[in-house]
Amino acid sequence: xxxxxxxxxxxxxxxxxxxxxxxxxxxxxxxxxxxxxxxxxxxxxxxxxxxxxxxxxxxxxxxxxxxxxxxxxxxxxxxxxxxxxxxxxxxxxxxxxxxxxxxxxxxxxxxxxxxxxx
Amino acid sequence: xxxxxxxxxxxxxxxxxxxxxxxxxxxxxxxxxxxxxxxxxxxxxxxxxxxxxxxxxxxxxxxxxxxxxxxxxxxxxxxxxxxxxxxxxxxxxxxxxxxxxxxxxxxxxxx
Numbered sequence: 736x737x738x739x740x741x742x743x744x745x746x747x748x749x750x751x752x753x754x755x756x757x758x759x760x761x762x763x764x765x766x767x768x769x770x771x772x773x774x775x776x777x778x779x780x781x782x783x784x785x786x787x788x789x790x791x792x793x794x795x796x797x798x799x800x801x802x803x804x805x806x807x808x809x810x811x812x813x814x815x816x817x818x819x820x821x822x823x824x825x826x827x828x829x830x831x832x833x834x835x836x837x838x839x840x841x842x843x844x845x846x847x848x849x850x851x852x853x
Numbered sequence: 854x855x856x857x858x859x860x861x862x863x864x865x866x867x868x869x870x871x872x873x874x875x876x877x878x879x880x881x882x883x884x885x886x887x888x889x890x891x892x893x894x895x896x897x898x899x900x901x902x903x904x905x906x907x908x909x910x911x912x913x914x915x916x917x918x919x920x921x922x923x924x925x926x927x928x929x930x931x932x933x934x935x936x937x938x939x940x941x942x943x944x945x946x947x948x949x950x951x952x953x954x955x956x957x958x959x960x961x962x963x964x
Contacts, residue, residue, distance in 0.1 A: 780954075840884075841899050842887075844896035
């Protein structure tokens with residue numbers, strides 16, 4: 736249980752274009768999902784909290800107009816990187832909390848999406 | 854301001870021995886702590902967690918110890934196996950959902 740998938744696993748796009756990354760909870764419903772990014776040899780940094788049916792909550796310093804988040808259903812959240820630039824190249828990972836099992840605060844992560852902007 | 858720190862970037866341990874990974878934090882309001890294992894180009898895999906009201910939690914070969922007065926937690930893996938070789942992240946959370954991750958420790962278990 737608590738499986739989270741992401742699509743695509745890798746994407747290369749040209750500067751100025753937009754890229755959409757999907758995050759799905761496969762065996763549970765997630766009212767809240769989280770989007771992180773990781774630069775090489777660095778820690779995971781929370782970008783935003785995605786709430787089903789409402790606006791996402793962005794961390795300080797994250798541009799909400801650049802990183803559009805849509806949590807349209809209880810099993811799907813999407814992150815769209817708009818007008819991508821080379822500095823947006825990174826590893827993007829989503830996570831979700833399963834409503835059952837464990838202590839209730841464990842987050843389960845997807846496999847990540849490697850974005851390269853040329 | 855790094856609220857969660859893993860001061861050892863790497864650790865090398867012989868197979869069968871104990872691996873001890875350390876993590877320090879600065880925010881005394883953290884309610885819970887977690888350890889994740891991560892391979893390159895993959896998402897983190899949840900290993901074990903501990904609530905701030907406990908000082909120890911054990912799951913198979915993995916034990917997490919929490920010392921609140923020292924704001925320190927550690928992950929013990931015993932016995933260590935070559936398949937344990939990966940990057941280990943500690944994470945801390947306060948209240949609802951936000952997790953703060955440490956910088957990671959690369960563990961290498963050699964035969």
